[in-house]
Every structure is written in C-alpha cells, then in structure tokens.
Amino acid sequence: MARTEVSARVFWAWTIGYLMLSILLSIIVGEQSHEAGVHNLLETNVPLNVLYSGLKILFGAIYLWGLKRSTLEIIGLIGFALLVRLFAEGTFTIALIAAMMGERVVQAAKTIK
C-alpha cells in the first residue's frame, strides 16, 4: 500500500494552522467562561462540552486528512490522541502533532537506511 507523503512546507502549513485553530477554539471557550463568570464553562455546560470535543476531533481529522492519511489511519490516530488526552488534559492537539512529527522522522530514518 503506497503512502502519499506531503512536502515539508505543506506539513508545517497544516501543522501550524491546526495548532492555531485549536488554540483559538480554546480561547473562545475561555472568553465565554470569563463572560459567564465561571472557571470553566465546559464543566457545567454539557452540550457545549460535547460541541467543543466534537469540534476538536473534527479539526484533528481534517488535519490528518490534509496530511493525506487514510480513513483507518485517521480513526487510529484520533484514538491515540484521545487516549493521551484521557490521562492529561489539554494534550489532544499536541499528541496528534507528536504522532505526525514522529511518523515523518521514523519514515525518513527508514528511507535513509
């Protein structure tokens, strides 16, 4: 099964864009919490929490799709990031980026060998 690799420029454009968008989403929730006068609105508003989590996963899936991952790879990588997030809050985005950076490094090392 041949894998389509994106160029370094495309990889970083997607990665930085994804990181910024993900942080922006957290900022919006922070703003809303501040306006509502609570520490974290997600802890009390369940529908908002579901929407927030859904958007985070959707952004992650779009990021992986942009890096030419297959549907099964996207599902597996989202599962990996959710597993990491389960034990450390605020790490979903960075775990996905770590996986994609790691993949590039190990695939490049394999090609050199």
Add this chain to the structure above:
Amino acid sequence: MNALLQWAANNRPFLFFIGRFLITFFGLSILYALYLKYVELEGDLDLVTYWVSRGSHELARALGVADCEWACFMDGCYVGRPGHMVNILEGCNGLKLAIVYAAYVIGIGGWNWRSLLQMAVGLVVVQFFNVIRIGSLIALRDGGGDMYFYFLKYVFGVWIYGSVIVLWLLKPRIDRWLGQK
C-alpha cells in the same frame, strides 16, 4: 484484516514509535499521579507546582514587580502584588505537557542514555519556558491594562505549545551533538 496486517508490516517503525511513546507516557503519568496522591495524603503541595511558582515569583521580581508576594497552600500558590495575584494550580505547572515531550523523545530515540538525558533535560527546559510564561503573566497583571488579557488568551498558549514543538525539532541536532549517527 489482510489490509491491516499489510499496513502494520509497512509501518513497523511508526508502530514502535507509538508503542514506546505510550509506554513512556503512561509510565511517567502513573508515577506523577502516585506522587500527587502521596503529597495529598501528606497534606502538602507538589514540588513541581512549588518550584514553578517560586521561579515565576523570582522572574516577576526581576521584571520589576515591586513587593511581589508569594504564598503556597495545599491547592496551589498565589503570586503577585495584593489585588493582582495570579493563582498557580497543579494543572498550570506544565508537567503533563513535559511528559508528552518526554514520551516523544523516547518514542523516537528508544530507551538509551542519549534519549534519557534529553528527556531529563527537556523536562527541566519545558518548565523553564513555563516559568517565563507565568512570570511574565504576573508582571503583565501587575502592570494592568489589556496586555495581560491579550497575552493570557493569545500569546502564552502558543508560547508553551510552540516551545515543545521547537524542542522536538531540535532533537535531531541534539542527537548529532551527542554523537549519534
């Protein structure tokens, strides 16, 4: 099933990376959780939050926050001038992010002395970036105005995540410096 096995055969290095990443991540997370449980039972504050708060306090003073106060309790620390204090909780100490950084380093390099050395130094460096983040935040809060909110919401999130990504990018250079082929 065949497609999955074929995929696994083609991506063995990546699967080993993910395996090492998860083992390191869970190992360090469990150790940290046990430590937090221990300090909670002792009625104490964890040392990471303590040192991050203390470093932030020193940095804020160096940045010109006069009469900067610093007080720690079981649930976290308060740093800054009265009326402008920043509350530093366990979740703000940046250690969980540092653990993700360490898991990546071991995931790429494996369990050898070079990776372990980078992991140990990296854990400290991520905390150093975190101290700069919180220390600057205290100084900005002391100054008042919109800058505090601007930095809190927009700049510091990018700063701490960016620091981890930059450290990951530097890893191949550090490997070469440490003599790895």
